[in-house]
Amino acid sequence: xxxxxxxxxxxxxFIANAxxxxxxxxxxxxxxxxxxxxxxxxxxxxxxxxxxxxxxVDILQNDELRQGIKTFSDWPTIPQLYVKGEFVxxxxxxxxxxxxxxxxxxxxxxxxxxx
Numbered sequence: 001x002x003x004x005x006x007x008x009x010x011x012x013x014f015i016a017n018a019x020x021x022x023x024x025x026x027x028x029x030x031x032x033x034x035x036x037x038x039x040x041x042x043x044x045x046x047x048x049x050x051x052x053x054x055x056x057v058d059i060l061q062n063d064e065l066r067q068g069i070k071t072f073s074d075w076p077t078i079p080q081l082y083v084k085g086e087f088v089x090x091x092x093x094x095x096x097x098x099x100x101x102x103x104x105x106x107x108x109x110x111x112x113x114x115x
Contacts, residue, residue: 014065026044
């Protein structure tokens with residue numbers, strides 16, 4: 001059990017703890033079974049295609065979370081993929097890494113995907 005991370009920003013605390021607790025986290029619009037935007041759907045399809053277990057966090061449920069994730073990562077768009085606590089990128093970056101074969105290699109190296 002990891003110790004909870006606390007700062008003076010409860011939204012950033014929630015994000016930091018989610019990222020620390022789960023090896024692969026996708027902050028997205030909607031949920032993995034029902035993405036609410038095309039960009040989120042693309043990342044879900046790629047992760048599902050690779051067989052990656054991940055946790056989806058619906059940023060549409062809370063406006064503070066929707067804004068907070070952007071300041072947390074200093075990245076302006078949703079979805080946002082985190083692997084082992086590290087911000088990987090959004091839809092375009094994930095898709096590009098997948099097309100080049102880099103995403104599978106990265107996920108395997110991180111130990112979240114079987115070789």
